[in-house]
Amino acid sequence: xxxxxxxxxxxxxxxxxxxxxxxxxxxxxxxxxxxxxxxxxxxxxxxxxxxxxxxxxxxxxxxxxxxxxxxxxxxxxxxxxxxxxxxxxxxxxxxxxxxxxxxxxxxxxxxxxxxxxxxxxxxxxxxxxxxxxxxxxxxxxxxxxxxxxxxxxxxxxxxxxxxxxxxxxxxxxxxxxxxxxxxxxxxxxxxxxxxxxxxxxxxxxxxxxxxxxxxxxxxxxxxxxxxxxxxxxxxxxxxxxxxxxxxxxxxxxxxxxxxxxxxxxxxxxxxxxxxxxxxxx
Ligand code: AMP
Ligand code: MG
Numbered sequence: 001x002x003x004x005x006x007x008x009x010x011x012x013x014x015x016x017x018x019x020x021x022x023x024x025x026x027x028x029x030x031x032x033x034x035x036x037x038x039x040x041x042x043x044x045x046x047x048x049x050x051x052x053x054x055x056x057x058x059x060x061x062x063x064x065x066x067x068x069x070x071x072x073x074x075x076x077x078x079x080x081x082x083x084x085x086x087x088x089x090x091x092x093x094x095x096x097x098x099x100x101x102x103x104x105x106x107x108x109x110x111x112x113x114x115x116x117x118x119x120x121x122x123x124x125x126x127x128x129x130x131x132x133x134x135x136x137x138x139x140x141x142x143x144x145x146x147x148x149x150x151x152x153x154x155x156x157x158x159x160x161x162x163x164x165x166x167x168x169x170x171x172x173x174x175x176x177x178x179x180x181x182x183x184x185x186x187x188x189x190x191x192x193x194x195x196x197x198x199x200x201x202x203x204x205x206x207x208x209x210x211x212x213x214x215x216x217x218x219x220x221x222x223x224x225x226x227x228x229x230x231x232x233x234x235x236x237x238x239x240x241x242x243x244x245x246x247x248x249x250x251x252x253x254x255x256x257x258x259x260x261x262x263x264x265x266x267x268x269x270x271x272x273x274x275x276x277x278x279x280x281x
Contacts, residue, residue: 002026004238005166005225008218014211016226021171023228025238032237036076039240044080046247047117051085052261053254056160057112060119060243063129063213064168065206066196067178068229070121073168077240078119086117091126103127103145104152111156124149128213133205146216153222163222164246166239167214168229172203 002025008014050056062070074088089110098106104124112118128149132142153163179196182188199206214224225242229235 004234005227005242008214008224008226010218010220010223012215012218014214014226016169016207016211016214019169019226019228021169021174021228021230024231024234027234027237029233033233036233036237036240039237039244040077040080042244043078043240043247044082046244046251047081047085049251049254049258050117050247051115053257054115055254055257056162056250057114058117058162058164058243058247059112059156060117061123061125061163061165062119062121062168063123063125063166063210064229065170065175065203066193066199067175067182068168068170069232069235070168072232073166073236073239074119074121076236077243078117081117085115086119087112088119088121090121091123104148108152111161114160124152125213125217129206129209132209133202146213149217150219153217154219157221162246162250164243165217165222165224166227166242167210167224168235169226170229172200174230175200 002023004025006019050058062074064070078086078088091106094103094106107120107124110118110120128142128145131137132139157163179200182192214226218224227235227238
């Protein structure tokens with residue numbers, strides 16, 4: 001079967017033009033949509049295990065051009081997950097306070113604690129994307145950030161954070177279509193931003209920045225996955241399936257941990273009851 005997402009191998013060369021944004025792995029749309037519903041339910045169950053076991057956290061990083069569907073993917077894929085166990089952070093233009101610190105300062109504060117799913121809608125990667133495209137810092141500064149990011153993520157992985165990074169790969173034509181749709185649809189005009197049309201003029205520079213980010217920051221422990229994103233149903237399915245399949249590999253371990261916790265709790269309760277007179281005695 002054709003892959004759903006393309007996982008970037010460590011140190012490999014990436015040419016985004018070679019990845020078809022309309023790729024759909026020859027899936028039947030109706031079947032994929034039906035499976036998607038089941039996957040979101042399974043994700044909810046897996047999140048509960050993650051929370052109960054309390055040994056790992058999950059960090060999901062979403063990057064992609066304007067209108068590539070970062071918000072939509074998050075909303076759909078995590079729709080069934082309890083708000084008690086997950087949260088989304090949308091990283092915007094840094095505030096003055098944030099800019100007065102190193103670029104990871106605002107990021108590290110929001111990484112997920114054990115048991116939690118943290119979703120980054122944009123992320124520390126903006127600091128090698130928009131920052132590079134618009135020359136916001138000298139090249140030597142953003143270039144060093146690949147290594148800083150890899151070291152940072154290595155630290156997270158060492159602390160049992162499962163990291164999934166999705167680059168939503170949209171075509172320039174599909175972006176134009178979506179931007180025009182926003183102008184036409186009464187319910188979508190609020191999403192309009194003149195800046196999105198302006199950013200479009202930097203398309204090639206963004207692609208170059210994305211390619212280098214994908215190449216430089218895909219160690220085996222936290223690789224990027226390229227998600228074909230021109231078809232929304234496929235994009236959602238591919239991300240949901242990847243998240244669920246990743247978490248499934250921990251399921252047995254988490255269930256065993258829950259058993260151990262359960263036994264300990266029962267013993268504590270028993271000890272408490274034996275040490276005290278029973279009620280009514
Ligand atoms: P949106 O996600 O559409 O709400 O837009 C957020 C904006 O913040 C985008 O234009 C990003 O490029 C910008 N942004 C996010 N992080 C940074 C950063 N570290 N430096 C500069 N701009 C950023
Ligand atoms: Mg936007």
